Amino acid sequence: xxTQQLLYIAAGVVVFIMLLLVGWGLTHKSGDxxxxxxxxxxxxxxxxxxxxxxxxITVSGSGANEAPLQMGSGFVVxxxxxxxxxxHVTGGLPVFNAVFADGSxxxxxxxxxxxxxxxxIYRATPGKPLTFLSFADSNQVKAGQAVVLMGAPYGLVGTxxxxxxxxxxRQIGAPVxxxxxxxxxxxxxxxxxFIQTDAALTAGGSGGPLLNGAGQVIGMASxxxxxxxxxxxxxxxxxSNVVKAVVDRARQAPPAGQAPGPTPQP
Numbered sequence: 310x311x312t313q314q315l316l317y318i319a320a321g322v323v324v325f326i327m328l329l330l331v332g333w334g335l336t337h338k339s340g341d342x343x344x345x346x347x348x349x350x351x352x353x354x355x356x357x358x359x360x361x362x363x364x365x366i367t368v369s370g371s372g373a374n375e376a377p378l379q380m381g382s383g384f385v386v387x388x389x390x391x392x393x394x395x396x397h398v399t400g401g402l403p404v405f406n407a408v409f410a411d412g413s414x415x416x417x418x419x420x421x422x423x424x425x426x427x428x429x430i431y432r433a434t435p436g437k438p439l440t441f442l443s444f445a446d447s448n449q450v451k452a453g454q455a456v457v458l459m460g461a462p463y464g465l466v467g468t469x470x471x472x473x474x475x476x477x478x479r480q481i482g483a484p485v486x487x488x489x490x491x492x493x494x495x496x497x498x499x500x501x502x503f504i505q506t507d508a509a510l511t512a513g514g515s516g517g518p519l520l521n522g523a524g525q526v527i528g529m530a531s532x533x534x535x536x537x538x539x540x541x542x543x544x545x546x547x548x549s550n551v552v553k554a555v556v557d558r559a560r561q562a563p564p565a566g567q568a569p570g571p572t573p574q575p
Contacts, residue, residue, distance in 0.1 A: 355524030460517025472508030
C-alpha cells in the first residue's frame with residue numbers, strides 16, 4: 310500500500326515538472342532571439358512610433374512650378390529636432406525639407422556630417438516637441454533576430470518592411486581579389502562592418518532606421534545589392550553604435566557660427 314502511494318506521489322511530481330517546462334517554453338517562444346523579448350506582434354507599437362519619427366528628405370525643384378525632389382529618408386533622434394540620415398543621401402546639402410508621415414513639413418539645417426561613417430546630422434525647427442527614436446547597442450544584434458526597416462521609399466513616408474538580420478559584421482570593403490562578389494557592386498564605401506538584412510530597401514529608403522522588436526534603432530539603411538533582380542536583394546545598415554557616436558559628437562559641438570568657449574583652468 311505504501312509503495313503504491315509513493316508511486317502516485319512520484320507520478321504527481323513528474324507531471325508537475327512537465328507542466329512547469331511547458332509553461333516556460335510558451336513564455337519564451339515569442340522571443341525574437343535578439344535579447345529584447347518581443348514577438349512579431351510587438352512591432353505594431355514600434356512601427357506606430359517610428360512612423361511619427363521617420364521623415365522623407367526633399368529639396369525644392371529648380372523651377373517655381375516644379376515638384377519637390379525626393380532624396381531619401383531620415384529619422385528623428387531628439388525631441389528638439391535632431392534628424393539623422395545617410396551622408397551620401399544629402400551629399401553635404403546645407404538645408405532640406407523634412408516631410409513627416411502626417412504631412413507636416415519642417416526646414417532642417419546641417420549640423421554635422423561624417424562622410425567616412427556615411428552619417429549626417431540635421432536640425433529641424435518644427436516649433437513643437439517631436440517623437441523620436443532611441444538607439445540600441447548594435448554589438449548585441451544577432452543573426453536571425455526579427456527587424457523592421459522604416460523609410461520613405463518612392464515618397465511613401467512611414468513605410469515599414471520586415472525581415473531578419475541575415476548577418477552581422479559583414480565586411481564589405483575594397484576588393485581583395487577578382488573573385489570578390491562585391492567588387493563590381495555598389496558597396497564600396499568606407500564603412501567596413503555592416504548589419505545585413507533581408508528587409509526590403511528600395512529607392513528613397515536609404516537613411517531610414519533599422520529597428521529591433523522594442524522599436525529601438527540598431528542600424529541605419531545605407532546600401533543594397535540586388536544585381537538587377539526585381540524584388541530581390543540584400544540591404545546593409547550602418548550599425549547604430551557608429552551612428553550614435555556621430556550624433557553624440559554633434560550634440561557636444563557648439564552651434565554653427567559660435568566659437569568654442571574658453572578652456573577651463575585647473
